[in-house]
Amino acid sequence: ETVLTQSPGTLSLSPGERATLSCRASQSVDRSYIAWYQQKPGQTPRLLIYGGFIRATGIPDRFSGSGSGTDFTLTISRLEPEDFAVYYCQQYGSSPLFTFGPGTKVDIK
């Protein structure tokens, strides 16, 4: 099983600041099979990034994904008020086919 670890658990930042969220896999993952989701309180997870770096439809370009091997990053270049949420990474690979990280909460400092 590929375990995903996300850090930090909570990131406290101010609007306008840059957010860097880490997702580390317990074994190498093809970047094509890394996705990122955003979840706001009381809402459904929303797809942000797939294929490691491809923004989903309608996602602003302040969101970017990068990384390879076991280390992947979601960067929000300048935080907007609506970006404060929980972010999950997800991978496809060994059994079970799909796993999610525990999430990083980005909250307002």
Next chain:
Amino acid sequence: QVLLQESGPGLVKPSQTLSLSCTVSSGPISTGGNYWTWIRQYPGKGLEWIGHIYSGGNTYYNPSLKSRLTISLDTSKNQFSLKLTSVTAADTAVYYCARGVLNAYHNYFDPWGQGTLVTVSS
């Protein structure tokens, strides 16, 4: 735009069977290339992939649930369903249905249904 909506009881007694359905709007569920997926989110917020059924009918289950799980397709109703037997309190979660995309280039889940809270309690 594809929309998904879960339905089913919100309360299930321990040892009984949890049954949920997901209605897919906009396009036949049998359209190739889609993996109709169930995902759950525990009260502590962790997400777990439960399993999926390909539009052609093949199923793939999380090994941790495989012995209790059945996912099926009903093309006449444009729905897919989940049945989880012998539930315990550990199965209490918000259950989401989602469309999965998996090919040689990428994988993701989009869109997701609104989610339905299922509580296992007597």
